[in-house]
Amino acid sequence: MSQTNDQFIATQGGNLRVRVEGPQDAPALVFSNSLGTTLEMWDAQAAKFSKDFRVVRYDTRGHGGSVVSPGAYSFDLLGNDVVAILDALKIERAHFCGISMGGFTGLWLGLNAASRMNRIAVCNSAAKIGTPDGWNMRSAMVREKGVAAMKELADSSPSRWFTEAFIAAQPAVVQRAQAWIAAVNPQGYAGCCDALAGADVRDQIAKIALPTLIIAGSADPVTTVADGEFMQQHIPGAKLAAVPASHLSNLEAPQAFDDALSQFLRA
Template sequence: MPTSTTLLQTPAGAFRVAIDGPEGAPVLVLSNSLGTTLEMWDAQAARLARDHRVLRYDTRGHGGSVVPPGPYSFEQLGGDVLALLDALRIERASFCGISMGGFTGLWLGVHAGNRLNHLVVANSAAKIGTEDGWRTRAALVREKGVAAMAELAASSPGRWFTDGFVAAQPQVVQRAQSWIAGIVPEGYAACCEALAQADLRADIARIAVPTLLIAGAADPVTTVVDAQAMQAAIPGAQLVQLPASHLSNLEAPAEFDAALAAFVA
């Protein structure tokens, strides 16, 4: 069944959003990874919308949301979440983000913790990758455009999933590849540039929101060691390891949903 979405106008631009669950229920915001859309959260939205008002959105530069020229920053990406909450008159929400979305959550935890009830950071790190690596990728995507996005889609299964999952669930993998292939090159490159300069390692000790960290045991991008470093830095943070690679909500949905639902209950 297709996801029902709408364009929400904010001072930061127009964002494609999906809202599920009963009005008046506690709000849970779900934030996508680099190269995906809000559809990556379909399974989580279906489960969590029983008890929560679930707000999903396409990150700036992705899907049907605004694609201004880059570079972007996490001050913008975090500010976009606050703009969405303000536009919907939501004072506080729980937040769950994966990878790039997880870093957005860390930024919110540091800079806008008063707006959060719970923070869930999945398959992320206080610094993801290297500045050179991200800037090189951004330049390649700008140079080659749609062809570069097709190449990234072709190579994405090895970064996102374990080999066993790729073999066993080709439809899920192909759907994920279709998301990245459809991203506007400028939006993708501009988010790469946000990741290039993003480093919260010295700041996350200030996070006072109840925090859950989710790590994929086989994640080569943001490792269990990255999650353990965040757990050591964030007061009281909990850590759950899942049998998955980088997109753990797609590879281990039952375990992911159980951990998320228990934490935000």
């Protein structure tokens, strides 16, 4: 029997908004959103993969309908949120696919909760994203300027997230993505920036023993193909797929993204 619903799952410090779709007895597949987006970024993937998987997607803490807990976040917190979701849904093991910030959550799970994972797909991400100074500056700006800062980030996000050709060809998709980031709670966004500021597992990822897929956008200026190659070289047996897209590759190149993910999950 298939089910589609939004539910709120209790975690440390508050509830997370979770949506579950697909057959209840199918293998579980968790999707984790990027910084500044919501679980709706996975609409196309959920429609496709929920035919064969029990698709679980959620708004990362601080985003969408999930709790905005105060203070700085960490990937220990964000990763344990995923474990709490699995526990609440009585899912022993799941596949995991995360993009950008969600991809780093996948690395954390591979290192800290491998017994709960089958395979991890780390998309448009890196073992260290950006610089601590850059994230700390963004976090401080968003805390200080609030909603106005989120509007500024929304205005500038297309050039970070999509290629110029895609921006010109698909304005509705771009505007929808801008609306997600504009609506994110500034305190929640800042908390996730703090998590990213402290996130560096370059010297740890060789310990990941799970089957791992890395998806990189060939035109991604944020997390580059070189970042993907570094992870592939250091995670034993990892596979790398480059797709013709910028940073939100599941939105810009859904066919190539879905093909790479599907092939990996069925291997």
